[in-house]
Amino acid sequence: MSTWIELFYDLIFVAAILIFSAAVSHIHPSSDGTWIVLVFAASWWVWFTTTVCANRFHMSDFPHRLLLLFQMLVIVLMAIEARVSVTGDSTYLALEYGLLLLTIAVMYFRASRRPGADQSYAGHMATLNSVIGAVFVAAAFLPETPRLIVCGAALALLVVPSIWLLRQMQEFSEADERHIVERMGAFTLIVCGESFVEIALTVSGAVITRVDVFSLVFEFVLVFAIFTSYFEDIPAAGLDQRRFGWWAMLHLVAQICIAATAVSASKLIGLSISHRLPDAEILRLTIPLAVFYVSLAGIGACTRRRPIGPLAVFRLATAAVVAWVGVAAWWIPWIHMEEALWVCIDWKSFVPSIRITSDSGEWISMRCASPASPLRPGLKGSSWTVRRPFRQSSITRTGLPAASSAFSMTPGQRSANPSRRRVPGMRPQDSESE
Numbered sequence: 001m002s003t004w005i006e007l008f009y010d011l012i013f014v015a016a017i018l019i020f021s022a023a024v025s026h027i028h029p030s031s032d033g034t035w036i037v038l039v040f041a042a043s044w045w046v047w048f049t050t051t052v053c054a055n056r057f058h059m060s061d062f063p064h065r066l067l068l069l070f071q072m073l074v075i076v077l078m079a080i081e082a083r084v085s086v087t088g089d090s091t092y093l094a095l096e097y098g099l100l101l102l103t104i105a106v107m108y109f110r111a112s113r114r115p116g117a118d119q120s121y122a123g124h125m126a127t128l129n130s131v132i133g134a135v136f137v138a139a140a141f142l143p144e145t146p147r148l149i150v151c152g153a154a155l156a157l158l159v160v161p162s163i164w165l166l167r168q169m170q171e172f173s174e175a176d177e178r179h180i181v182e183r184m185g186a187f188t189l190i191v192c193g194e195s196f197v198e199i200a201l202t203v204s205g206a207v208i209t210r211v212d213v214f215s216l217v218f219e220f221v222l223v224f225a226i227f228t229s230y231f232e233d234i235p236a237a238g239l240d241q242r243r244f245g246w247w248a249m250l251h252l253v254a255q256i257c258i259a260a261t262a263v264s265a266s267k268l269i270g271l272s273i274s275h276r277l278p279d280a281e282i283l284r285l286t287i288p289l290a291v292f293y294v295s296l297a298g299i300g301a302c303t304r305r306r307p308i309g310p311l312a313v314f315r316l317a318t319a320a321v322v323a324w325v326g327v328a329a330w331w332i333p334w335i336h337m338e339e340a341l342w343v344c345i346d347w348k349s350f351v352p353s354i355r356i357t358s359d360s361g362e363w364i365s366m367r368c369a370s371p372a373s374p375l376r377p378g379l380k381g382s383s384w385t386v387r388r389p390f391r392q393s394s395i396t397r398t399g400l401p402a403a404s405s406a407f408s409m410t411p412g413q414r415s416a417n418p419s420r421r422r423v424p425g426m427r428p429q430d431s432e433s434e
Contacts, residue, residue, distance in 0.1 A: 286326025
């Protein structure tokens with residue numbers, strides 16, 4: 001099980017992920033969000049290597065806790081600096097990441113001094129992290145473009161050998177395997193929880209409308225579907241250590257996609273009912289969701305569960321359907337929020353409502369709606385009144401009129417010309433003003 005110090009350590013990533021998601025939501029242009037994603041991936045790597053160290057060597061003494069506390073401080077500073085560095089100054093970001101790698105090097109150096117089967121692995125990791133950490137610190141004093149090139153190359157030289165070294169570790173004990181699976185599940189749960197926080201904070205900062213409420217419901221249902229897809233299978237499926245590196249990196253992809261889906265869903269807040277869905281937001285919502293299910297299929301292939309095929313096919317089919325829906329919604333230019341949420345917002349359109357009142361006779365009012373043609377988004381219709389012997393019947397079809405005018409007219413109602421529009425053979429109600 002996760003120790004209390006590990007859970008405390010995870011709390012700082014709750015704050016960091018919230019800062020990252022807020023930065024992506026408000027950054028302009030949106031393409032700069034890629035930089036925030038890269039910084040998040042780099043901070044995730046710090047969490048992963050620290051977690052592996054604790055898993056293999058079970059360190060929780062006071063010096064180790066001091067190193068964790070220092071990491072927590074630097075991670076928050078790095079998350080704050082990530083948004084600032086988009087403008088072109090990554091000096092402090094490189095320096096902070098170098099310090100994080102040096103703390104990891106100290107952790108593995110302390111572990112290498114303990115006798116055990118993984119002593120050699122700890123020594124290699126200590127050397128690798130100390131060298132790459134020093135490169136990042138030195139890169140902070142370079143101009144911007146050379147700094148980015150050096151840091152990108154250094155990060156690749158850190159990740160690839162580290163994944164290769166994972167294969168040299170001794171076999172997990174049953175307790176260690178359960179621990180590492182639980183730790184990765186806990187981080188996934190943190191990202192899912194941040195999705196709720198992101199959408200809730202966005203809603204709280206705007207005037208609540210029907211679209212906001214349904215967007216909130218949509219996000220909650222979506223995150224619950226993601227939660228169920230992952231936790232109903234992956235934690236119980238275990239881990240195939242031969243594929244430990246792939247298992248970890250696919251988790252990173254899945255967690256980035258969960259956060260990206262939440263950020264994209266929050267963009268629906270504030271759109272009016274007749275606002276056209278932005279093409280970019282359609283793709284930003286559906287593509288990460290499709291990639292999530294692809295990565296989930298890959299994670300399943302790295303577990304002990306057999307057979308792999310049936311569930312993997314189902315997840316890949318789900319990804320294909322989500323991608324198809326996204327491309328179709330992006331391709332059709334006339335989809336508005338009203339159509340995107342038509343099932344939720346206009347569910348009453350399927351059920352006629354009857355209201356009976358008494359006013360010199362019986363009035364029957366029926367409300368119904370008809371879909372628009374593909375070239376005219378929304379609902380269309382008109383209003384008219386029909387008089388029957390001994391009974392008055394008012395049948396109203398609600399929605400936008402077929403004409404370009406934004407106002408519909410009932411029989412006998414004055415129009416802008418000002419003339420009357422009447423149903424042939426009918427006369428206006430006596431109660432209407434002339």
